[in-house]
Amino acid sequence: MIRYEGDFMSENEIWNKLYKRACEVQNYRVISPFIEGGQVGAAILTKKGNIYTGVCLDAASTLGICAERNAIFNMITNGDSQIEKIVCVMSNGEVGTPCGACRELIMQLDKDSKDVQILIDKDNYKSVTMQELMPNWWGTSRFINN
Numbered sequence: 001m002i003r004y005e006g007d008f009m010s011e012n013e014i015w016n017k018l019y020k021r022a023c024e025v026q027n028y029r030v031i032s033p034f035i036e037g038g039q040v041g042a043a044i045l046t047k048k049g050n051i052y053t054g055v056c057l058d059a060a061s062t063l064g065i066c067a068e069r070n071a072i073f074n075m076i077t078n079g080d081s082q083i084e085k086i087v088c089v090m091s092n093g094e095v096g097t098p099c100g101a102c103r104e105l106i107m108q109l110d111k112d113s114k115d116v117q118i119l120i121d122k123d124n125y126k127s128v129t130m131q132e133l134m135p136n137w138w139g140t141s142r143f144i145n146n
């Protein structure tokens with residue numbers, strides 16, 4: 001069972017909850033002649049049991065951001081920093097894994113980030129860990145030595 005806002009939910013219930021929260025923020029739109037976004041949504045469950053969401057933003061001059069990193073910045077803005085699970089929903093409703101930049105930021109966030117779970121099959125509740133996505137990550141020794 002997993003704690004979420006004071007209640008306890010099963011593993012599958014929390015994956016469903018995260019998937020739903022990620023879908024709820026999806027809202028593709030053209031924001032300006034330079035910026036469009038909202039087609040990808042992400043939801044993060046933290047170890048404290050909070051959920052934070054974010055959408056992707058595509059902007060000229062590489063100023064955009066992925067949904068996962070947007071959700072991470074939302075989490076940090078609200079004083080939380082330890083991730084338990086992440087669900088990222090693509091524009092077609094399928095779940096996806098974080099890109100290389102997002103994987104790197106997740107790994108740098110916390111010494112236990114290798115245990116963060118990413119949903120990869122929403123129908124069968126199959127997930128992978130960051131350890132599986134980032135084997136032999138370069139920064140591990142810095143966490144051990146600090």
Ligand SMILES: [Zn+2]
Binds near residue numbers: 099
């Ligand atoms: Zn990314």
